[in-house]
Amino acid sequence: MSNSKKKLSLTSRIIIGMVAGIIVGSILRYGIGEAQWVDEYLTNGLFHIIGQIFITSLKMLVVPLVFVSLVVGTCSLSDPSKLGRLGGKAVGMYLITTAIAISLAIAAAMFVKPGEGVERQADTTYSAAEAPSLVDVVIGLFPDNPIQAMAEGNMLQVIVFALLFGIAVALVGESGQRIKSFFEDINEVIMKLVVILMNLAPYGVFALMAKLFVETGLETIGNLAKYFVLVLVVLFVHALVTYPILLRLLARVSPMMFLRKMRDAQIFGFTTASSNATLPITLETVTKRMGVSNSVGSFTVPLGATINMDGTAIMQGVATVFIAQVYGLDLTVADYLMVILTATLASVGTAGVPGVGLIMLAMVLQQVGLPVEGIGLIIGVDRLLDMTRTAVNITGDSMVSMVVARSEGDLDEDVFNDKDAGKKLEEL
Template structure:
């Protein structure tokens, strides 16, 4: 080993993000307690230095979110090209994935509405930062409608011109088009469509590369965003942040230890104790890496060797699930959006929360299975519902731990889906023999 590099250990990105979080938080709290947020030079720094620096980071995320979501959704659905070969297994996987993601988001939204971890902040201070957010990055994406009529809502899901919808940053119509586009690729198999799918996969890879470059700026952006938030909100920030972590982890625990065991026992025909004992290696790897993609090889091995699932079913469900079944991420996105809405005093109607739920479910399909892959989607949803996107800095400092928790939920959910689908296929095969 080169002696010049032996003693030089690079700090991982999540470590740098934590450092940025602590630096910004400490500096902001000192300013709030010692100097006061109304001091002219503090106002100048937040308006001309730390504020714009955080907004640049958010704008970079916004710039990439549409092509990233489009390509990820198309690729995620197109990878179900085995639907023709697997038939019922593919359709069942898709239906159960949507169902389990919807349950996860509903649990998260219910927890936030019941415990309201974002309440208690001075409304005047919240409104001040809310106004700043509306003048900044939140203006990039139009807000969700205040009153959502069922007929109009579903009508607006179908774009009359997808390019116009994309230009106006109407996310849901674009996501619906991406889903239909992916289905079209599944149903149309030819050399030309295979090349087209490869092109879209290339677009996804380019977007992921750019996202990874942007995320490297996160430590600086977090420090700036946290300085602004802490200088304005003071100790209220820490109390709200602790409440947020408690609600998020509680919602994930309910999904992991209540919903999953029920699904495994009733739909998968397996003892929950045996299931969790068999997959504990995959859970440990997913928790430590915070990446569904990195956990995939271990998940495949435990599915085939420990759970005894058919290889064809396990590989299909788990490979697609690494991208398309991110129900832990969907839960986290819903909790985060509602928490920040409460923090900034933005009351979301039931219609708006329904929109948030739909975007979280679809966003779970289009979220990359890598650490911090949900950040672009969360920033986009925040701006959709009129919450200052810079509020995302509030949760980035604790995001690594929550990312590890939700990735474990994602990977466990993939194995739950594989177990349920495998049982259904075995019963179908036995009925055919009889």
Template sequence: MRAVARRWFGIVLWKRILAALVLGAIAGLVVGDASEQIKWVGDLFIRMIKMLIVPLVFVTLVSGVTAMKDPKRLGSIGSKAIALYLGTTFLAIVIGIVLALVLRPGAGIDLSGAEATTLDSAGSLTDRLMGIVPENPFAAFAEGNVLAVIFFAVLVGAGLILSAERGKPLVAVFDAGSETMLKVTAIVMEFAPFGVFALVAWVMGTVGPATFINVFLLAVAVYLGCFLHMLIVHGGIVKLFARLPVLPFFRGVREPQLVAYSTSSSSATLPASLSAAEHNLGISAPVASSVLPLGATINMDGTALYVALISIFAAQAFGLPLDFFDYVLIGFTTTLVSIGTASVPSASLFLMAAVLDVIGMSSAQTAIVVGFILPFDRILDMMRTVANVTGDLAVATVVSVWEKDLDPEIYRALPTE
């Protein structure tokens, strides 16, 4: 038994996760709906990850802010990260629009069989921005409001810097807490292969490939678009802005990409992203702990690409002609309403409803499109989450280089096999 355990733990984690993903897909196709019986294993893994998110974000961000020694540096890091996030989101929308026009996935699609589905309101942009400032920090912790936790953590970190010598004992506590939470994350991630196997088996068993017959071209467009965006845009900013080779970057983000694909949640992938940033990419703690939680909440590259694609897909299916101004509206609206929407469940659907409204779709047509998308949205969501997470790590890499805080030896080091 010990020999088996040694061989198991001797295999690098990303390889175990990849094997679990492939085997889970095969198992799901073989057993079909019976895969529902093991879904609880995947749900348990996601619960374990979500258990870590708030304490991990809070202690690592406070520790990271105090390590900066100067509150002004946090503003520098934040402004650079937000500018890059907005830029990559815009380029994702452009790729989505171009692919929709070239592949025309909505041409000839019959939506008459779709069951209309309406969505509750996601709340106004003002309400979402106001929600960043918590009335009660402990309530924000309990509710898992990551943006509010980030805001409070930044204030605590800045306060500790200003406290100078008197704040040092508490700084040491947060430093130890940050190290402890990263170790706890490593322990939880050892359960990832089992959770990934169960989740992928459930998705493939309950959805299955037959669902894709009517939307095959749309699925191809989404997967191709996300792949191109990661390769060209994310790889491009690492190469052009950070002046780093691209291969070590993609090699270093494999683990969070696999977790993102199986969980379909940027927030749930955050612990894996923080670990990969530090140990694989050489990103400093101050940058990783501030840029990655922010990106997990507001960066939506894959989702923005998807919404642009779906908007044009719907217009093609309903025979609604679009002109250049409509494409500009799609890009502008998607970028605008994406701010703060990532923390809302089914964020892409709320985005899509807003964009379809500005290009002239009726509420009834929007409900039909949502009903048509829902049955297979999970598998598409898996890929766009990978793009979201990869974007977070690419931006963090660039910002770390700009801040002269990236360890090139760790970045270029070959992984331990």
């Protein structure tokens, strides 16, 4: 066979699967309607099974991948104090980008006024889960049972244990080298599993999108079109303007090459709507395709997947102004500054909590005296927005990884500038 008939790239196959899923889901919703066999055998049958198996398979790799790659990266550090620098730079960058994101969102919402003319429904209700206190968050960083932390997927605790374990491996000399070699071999096996799942992604993406568009009608978006479009626009501005500017200024690399290499991970993030589920793909992209060393990427990417909430912060900024306008309440400049501060710090404080986006929004609304019940107004369109903001979040994780790697001299520019770097990893 000649090379003229090359098989489609992974990105092309995933996009085809996504578009096909949207088309099939829309046909089933608007062409067939609420037929019982569609709901029983397709929506909650075939599509649900394939989609959930795909997401579960990705999540299956998250804990072993984070633990093993962090151990390998940490025990490879020649200077243990480097961990402190990495942590400080990464957390600082994540907080800065989150503050920029919510500031953009608030400014855009104040200009566009998405809540004007929207009628408040009388039966709108929402019960917010209680956010943990700062003391509980700090104590909760350290696992009393690391195996339980892994079983529960508590990523911050897994990260802390992996860092401590990696430091210990580096300090025990010859036996530590044997353990390091063992973990490096395990890491290669896990990365091969990631590649296998990447090649099955088009089928999982098709099922997820088909199910979503059977269940979510365009009429849901129509009721909140101004809010929906505004959040999308700010998300795109942050991803395509803010990140490239920071990347050019701080990492001194081509934003266009960065965005080109992010496509696969962004599509995974969009369809799974989970930074944690997409983490194996993000880490693969950052280290193999962008040239960030494993010692940096294995730390910054899992940390970002846990605490980086730029996309969520944008939703909170627009939603806060939207809810204030719907309820006819005026916020002062001090209130808006408090929103920015609360959302930025809450991105770390609520890390790892299920439903973190809405919990953070509830905290923000309470802080400035807005009714938490207003969250019920936007829940209908939040799923589609959640998909987009996840893609933005993982783009931010990767951008910060690039910046930190550049500052530490751990960025391989030859790999980054090679448009085909890491492409062979997509092939079984």
